[in-house]
């Protein structure tokens with residue numbers, strides 16, 4: 464019999480330890496989650512930082528088998544926000560004192576797109592007097608493009624590896640030039656080299672995914688020493704190839720529980736990083752994001768996308784109605800966080816403590 468209490472006191476964890484954490488259920492899972500919460504509160508405190516999410520465009524050149532806005536899905540009305548609409552979202556983030564925004568979109572690599580994102584970064588920096596932090600999540604790009612956007616003022620980038628099992632990667636993506644596991648790893652390395660606070664992550668509960676894969680994912684985050692991680696449950700979308708597996712994957716609640724075990728395990732493995740409570744958590748349980756915060760997450764991304772576009776950013780089903788949190792009243796984000804003894808870090812960029820430490824360390828060399 465493994466002594467869970469003793470295991471939870473350890474300072475470093477093997478793949479086998481992590482696999483055991485991932486398999487925990489009920490009261491034992493609760494012990495893991497409680498330990499992760501204790502570590503989070505001690506290492507980075509009870510503040511939750513916000514990134515106002517701007518879903519800039521659902522135009523995408525890729526065909527990921529899980530995603531509702533994949534190129535081959537003809538039942539999506541394609542849109543891109545105008546620059547003015549993006550700037551309005553950024554102004555809204557400032558009014559709400561969010562501190563940071565995140566621009567997310569389908570992947571494009573054409574000149575127009577690259578230049579437009581660059582212009583937007585500069586305009587947002589200017590209009591906010593450099594006060595808004597900018598996170599990008601615009602897919603894989605050439606290193607020069609990442610460099611250009613970085614020098615214009617973006618300082619964080621999210622690019623999930625989706626799974627670190629190469630074989631599984633090619634079960635959830637076509638195997639071609641546009642969807643290369645090696646290129647994706649290279650892109651994450653490029654982002655780190657350039658100096659972005661780099662975030663990656665995976666989907667949890669994919670068909671054919673084992674706990675061993677997930678444990679390897681956690682060890683990959685540690686090896687890469689990333690500053691942020693965003694992980695969430697896989698949600699089958701009926702207009703995608705992976706939908707046919709919906710009956711062989713874990714149930715909704717099991718995928719959310721596995722996500723919570725992943726978040727908690729990672730908080731033990733990397734105590735100071737930023738970790739997102741994903742909107743996908745909330746699509747499974749109304750309080751899914753609170754559960755993720757209590758398992759060790761410290762970032763929430765409230766949706767700022769203009770309402771008329773939201774149903775078209777359908778990377779997974781029923782997403783449009785999510786991520787909206789009333790600003791006032793009993794159900795407001797403040798109240799929701801207060802009810803779990805957390806508070807919002809208004810007006811701060813909310814940089815990863817892991818990143819700061821790493822840089823301070825470098826500066827001392």
Ligand code: SAH
Nearest residue numbers: 529530568569570602623696697698778779
């Ligand atoms: N195009 C960019 C950013 C937009 S997609 C990119 O792919 O990096 C952002 C994330 O949504 C992806 O990384 C993926 O992990 C997640 N996602 C897509 N489809 C999903 C689904 N069906 N269920 C859960 N997450 C999904």
Ligand code: SF4
Nearest residue numbers: 523525527530533569
């Ligand atoms: Fe495009 Fe990203 Fe969806 Fe893949 S996950 S199809 S790159 S938007």
